Amino acid sequence: MKTTKLMLLMLAATALAMAGCAGHHGHGMEMHSGESAFERGVAETNELVDQTVKDPEKAKQAKAILQDIVAEVKNSIQTSRKFHEQMIVVNADYDAKPEQFTKILDEMNNAGMASATKILGLRFKMKALLSAQEWNDLIGAMDKTRQRYAPKKEEGK
Numbered sequence: 001m002k003t004t005k006l007m008l009l010m011l012a013a014t015a016l017a018m019a020g021c022a023g024h025h026g027h028g029m030e031m032h033s034g035e036s037a038f039e040r041g042v043a044e045t046n047e048l049v050d051q052t053v054k055d056p057e058k059a060k061q062a063k064a065i066l067q068d069i070v071a072e073v074k075n076s077i078q079t080s081r082k083f084h085e086q087m088i089v090v091n092a093d094y095d096a097k098p099e100q101f102t103k104i105l106d107e108m109n110n111a112g113m114a115s116a117t118k119i120l121g122l123r124f125k126m127k128a129l130l131s132a133q134e135w136n137d138l139i140g141a142m143d144k145t146r147q148r149y150a151p152k153k154e155e156g157k
Helices: 002-019 030-052 056-092 098-129 132-149
Strands: none
Touching: 030 056, 030 132, 056 098
């Protein structure tokens, strides 16, 4: 189960990097800032695609794949929230059995793996579309963009 969670986290991080998203996703009103961060990330990533992919048709296809990745990440976040809400309900039930928790966790892990697999498939679809040089240029540009948004590390750590 730890391997599954680690793989999902790595794929989600990759997906968010591919989408250029640097925002955090919260609840309630915070979701609106998360949504705008997603939209800013998509706009920035689309610009990076335009800068690194010279063929307009390939760039259009790459942007469509990025949209699919973003849509899957959003769907995965919503699905994860639903599972967490189920866990809260079961946790509040004094008489809840371990099997109730296990069932939710299994379903959550299965949904997460399905989403991660879909995102991974989209990553390879993008890779197949782009040349090695375009891929490296795009990933390098996204890394630079992501570093702009990364929290600054404290000195001495």
